[in-house]
Amino acid sequence: MQKPISITAVASISPLGKTLNETWESYQNDTHCITEMSLKKGSALVSKIPTEAQETIETLRLSDSKYKTLDRTVLYAIYASRLAIQQAGWKSSDNFGINIGSSRGATHLFETYYDDYLKNDKTKTLSSPTTTLGNISSWIAHDLQTKGPEISHSITCSTALHAVLNGIAWIQSGMCDKFLVGGSEAPLTPFTIAQMQALKIYAKNNSSYPCKALDLSKKQNTMVLGEGASVTCLEMGKHPNTLATIEGIGFATEILEHNISISSDAKCFQKSMRMALENINPETVDAIVMHAPGTIKGDLSELKAIQEVFKDKVPAVTSNKWKIGHTFGASGALSLELAILMLQHQKFIGVPYIKNKKAPKQIKTVLVNAVGFGGNAVSILLKQ
Template sequence: MKRPVAITSIASFSPLGKTSDDIWKEYLNPRSLIIEKKLGSTSALVAPLSETLANEVQTLRDSDVKYKSLDNSVLYAILASREAVKKAGWDNSKFGVNIGSSRGATQLFEKHHQEFLETGRTPTLTSPTTTLGNISTWVAHDLKSKGPELSHSITCSTALHALLNGIAWLQAGMADTFLVGGSEAPLTAFTIAQMQALKIYANPKNWHPELGEWACRAFDLTKTKNSLVLGEGAAMACLESGEHKNALGYITGFGYATDILQHSISITDEAECFQKSMKMALQNIALDEVDVIVMHAPGTLKGDKSEYKAIQKVFSKNLPMLTTNKWKVGHTFGASGMLNLEMAILMMQHQQFIGVPFVREQNPRKAIRNVLINAVGFGGNAVSVIVSKVFDE
């Protein structure tokens, strides 16, 4: 890259909590945050926000008449973005905003559509509050940003694509600071039904928590059933061009690739998209210098196995430590890649690997200096990013 790209803060709002200390404590706790919850007339396995955080969302909604008509995906993004900018110490408004979402205003769109089916009419604000672009717009409005505002949906790799966009703006010299991330509020009966129709969703009947079982068996290559579970939340990172004393880490490699379309939802058996994106990200770093890979690993049979095969193809027998957080917080769609990046930064800060409780740790490393993060969406649109630790001079 032409110039270093520093991550000067990262913040999230998810089932893990909202402060770095609380999130790290939750990662140290080998319990899943997945529960069985009533959604409409049915129940499903999901990873929802805690009651405390849900109340905070309601407080934000009630704080200003402008926020009363917004979807949770926008409110989650506002709360996470406020914290990220505060932690970065940005005291001016000259930063860009690129926040994506896989599905956008899910709950609000479904609510208004149901109203239309019942009455033949929709509220005045239906269109402006359910368009995908309103997430970045509302965050920029809330933070009084005067930089460019971008929104997009690239399914489950959305947040890391936002990161790529931020890097591109910084490298081009078109901006010095960029807020990037993803937000998702997909816990609706209709969304769950769509995942169930794909036959990839975890079935509550196969889950026996009293026996110490995990609902989502992400990265368990011995499982015989799909076990994807949805979660919700938002995660944001502040990017700055150049070297900075307050940097949490630096982006030292990035890659992207898309599989040649064979199926509208799946990737190839050996995840060729991941092989390409990882190799691209690894152009300036030796394989044995990558200490950890935070996998996408959604908990599906094919998704987990294909990504693992891709990692084997790239790293051969010298595998880094491998992990994922979806067994704990579920799959947050467009926000998941940034939650993965947050996990990577926390492991580097604490110099402690957080593994998957039911998967044997592979090739333990003495230090965590470089972490590769993966994300991929429907159709095989993969992104791989390497974040490197800041060392004292």
């Protein structure tokens, strides 16, 4: 890091709620947000945004005739982006950059258009422009009326934290003063769920905690899909409204042993964490918000990587996927949001079913991890 980068706002819409206050309030209880969703055949466990938040998104959809054809992935991102720049005090004339990514993009629309094509042997006029990944940041730029650079990308489940890396690079290069970064995902569709079930990583049991992220004694995979969007405002230096500063960044990609897996000791995470901690004493890290998707191998390999990097001084670890599921490309941004909230409120949000859980005495430095298919890990170090 050449100079500290400030996070001056964070906003989201997720199973936890549609405002930062609602989100923090939701974190105060040990109740998860996972429910059953009916499919064409049977049902599946998912984590949806609350009814009131769904109504807010529907109001947004109907507010502009052009928005009626947009996928929820785009609408979630527009909603969160509006809140973020309002909180940061940004104006459209600031011409800030935008990088909001997504692992899957317009999943619901794509499946709908494809079903229609199979039935009618033709498709609708807007089936292409409304299903490209690029339309997320483009529509946000349109909605916010900013003329700065806009980027959309997919780097699977580490997409949102890669957006943070991009924003930092643009700011530190001097090409942009401010960047809006994050991720959005609306993957609760039959085909997407079927894909995860085919990988044999999806939760089957609707127990007291269907997703057992960080439970290393689990005998089966317990990943559950969630939906939502989270964005943050990045600016160079420190400001009166700074929520947290980014003190270190790390990234790595490892050679694949399998299409979906990382090595047993997550070498990509070892590299990304060491890079993020390059100029920091590891013992000063108070907590780590892990990726921890709720799979047997995924949770264990990341923890092994943490133990390898921190040795016998492993900080308190946590994850929010037991509560809101795995939101794919938005997950890293929602983990970043959790880290910021813990720094602000000086309260550690742990995993309720973990025995002998460790809690830090203070929270001044938090490390956030994310990784996706392809072994592309990112680690972001936040400081109060």
